[in-house]
Amino acid sequence: MKQTEFIAYVTQLIGEFGYLLPEMTLIVGSLVVILFDLIYKGQQGQIVKTALTLMVLVLAACAVATITVDGSFLNGVLAQSALIRNLKWFFILMTALVLLFPNSKIQSSKGEYHYLILMVxxxxxxxxxxxNLLLFYVSLELVSITSYVLIAFSFHRKGFEAGIKYxxxxxxxxxxxxYGLSLMYGLTGSLDIQQLSELVMLDYDTTWLNMALLLFFVGVFFKLALIPFHIWSPDAYEAGPTAAVAYISVLPKVAILVFFYHFTSAISNLEPNIIDWRYMISALAVGSMFVGNLSALWQNNAKRMLAYSSIAHSGTLLIGVIVGTSFxxxxxxxxxxxxxxxxLAAFYFVDWMEENGIETISGLAGLGVKIPTMGVMITVVLISLVGLPPTGGFTAKLLLFSSLWDTYLATDQSYLLWLFVLGILNSAISLFYYLRIPYYLFLKSRNEDSPVSVTATRVTWMAVVVALVLVTFFASDVLFAMLF
Known part of the structure; x- marks a missing residue:
């Protein structure tokens, strides 16, 4: 490469760093939050650092809006599109809502808490x-390591044990x-996802390529808490700070699924030279739905119930990856x-339970009559988690299973029909444990007269999140148009 070409190449790369303005805003903002932790302490410090973190999120959201050019950049390592920008805004909104959990005062008083949230x-x-697969690994480890620390941020023994297990x-x-990534690089000579299928030489034994993909899949399945890699999930959910658990139960999962869809779309060109990963993922999806839903039936601890529920939802979300179509x-x-x-709304309710010293679902007996606002709102959320109208959960499951049914009609693959039937069956199973909470809230009488209270602020924020759940049903076309 000539000197002039090299200078032009470096100049182009430096110019393309402008695409990373939202990410650089988060990096600089997180460092400023740490510095403020040295200055402000106690309750004042908690308010200042939360306000500062929210300001960083606003600046990051504005930075996302400034990037309007689509396509790959930084030598094809990263890509930009309208959907990616919309997902960034969604991630920022979720982060802001998590920072406003009222019962996370102990965590919010520590500057590292805000820093870790921003790093996730x-x-x-x-x-x-x-x-690029190497940058994928680095990004995944950034999310994972900060998640390990956040689980231990409850500052008690169970939290430390869950963090170590995690x-x-x-x-x-x-x-x-x-190890799977290193094998893929050795076989293909590239870590670029788009070039992966093009660079594979087809004149060698594909056993090693299958081994590399299996090892890679195992790492991804652990992050998604799919069976049999879900062992860490219930303990981490139960022992971790509620706000942090609500956060890491959504953002990392959605981000990994988006990447996993693009990765599986790329390796689909390798068929029939590799194992049929769709059969394997379909089996894991069904298994995760059954294990998650059946295990949740026996839980009396609300956070453990939501942990197993999350495992089941991971299996359901995998349907979008298995289908593999744009729809x-x-x-x-x-x-x-x-x-x-x-x-987020479900964990917000759990946060209220912990604030009032309620540790089990049975401890909610009679509170729906005593505090009807919270009882009605959590009932709406749980109905949405089941997937019943008139909630966004119904629209979401309708779209997901419709895409699965369309693919089955187009391909006539029997495993897709089984996945469709068993997925609907699992939605019916989830009805029994989700509606246990409304059952205790409204149909069980309270044996003790311990004081239970709810503030206007908590009702307001719960109502905001519940409104979002309802809007995604009544204005689902608006949300769909905003995303795509």
Whole structure:
């Protein structure tokens, strides 16, 4: 390369760093939050740092709006599109709502908490636009390591134990994933996702390529908490801070699924030279739905119930990846956005339970009559999680299963029909444990007269999230148009 060409190449790369303005805003803002932690302490520090973090999120959202050019940049390592920008705004909105959890005062008083939240957001924003497997691994580890620390931010023994368990399983899965990536690089000579299928030489034994893909899939399945890689999930959900758990149960999962869809779309060109991954993922999806829903039936702890529920929803979200069509991908994104609002509202209710010292679902007996506003709103959220009208959960599942049915009609693959039937069956199973909470709230009498209160601020924020759940049903076409 001539000197002039090299200078032009470097100049182009430097100019393309402007595409990373939202990410650079988060990096600089997180460092400023850490510096403010040295100055402000106590309750004043909590308010200042939360306000500062929200300001950083506003600046990041404005930075996203300034990027209007689509396509790949930084030598094809990252990509930009309208959908990616919309997902970034969704991630920023979810982060802002999580920072406003009222019962996270202990965590919010620590400057590292806001920093870690912003780092999870940064990693998730990279995951949805990455086009290189090495950068994918770095982004995934950024999300994972900060998640391990956030789980231990409850500052009690169970939280530390759950954080260590999460870390150990995560380290094992990361090692397997990295080994799979190294094998793929050795076989293809490239880490670029779009070039992966083009660079594979077809005159060698594909056993090693299958092994590389399996190891890579194992790492991804752990992050999604699919069976049998879900062991860490219930303990982490139960012991971690509620706000942090609500956060890491949505953002990393959505970001990884977006990447996984693009990756599986790229390797589909390798067929029939590799294993039929759709059969494998379909089996994991069905297994995750059954294990998650059946295990949730026996839970009396609300956070453990939501943990198993999250496993089942991961299996449901995989349908969008299995379908592999543009309609399936759109349904996956729509479901992810609605699920984010639903899950946030459910954990917001759990946060209220913990504030009043209620540890179990049975401890909610009679509170729906005593505090009807909270009872009605959580009932709406749980109905949406089941997938019943008139909530966004119904629209999301309708779109996802419609894309699956269309693909079955087009391909006549029997496993897609089984996936469709068993997926609908699992939605019916989830009805039994989700509606246990309204059952105790309204139909059970309260044996004790312990004081239970709810503030106007909490009712307001709960109403905002519930309104988002309802809007995604009554104005689903608007949300669909905004996303795509």
């Amino acid at each position: 957001l940064l990693g998730a924003m990279f995951l949805i636009q990455v086009q 870390l150990l399983f995560g380290a094992m899965s990361s090692g397997l994933l990295l 399936g991908f759109q349904a996956l994104i729509f479901y992810s956005v609605v699920y984010g609002f639903m899950n």
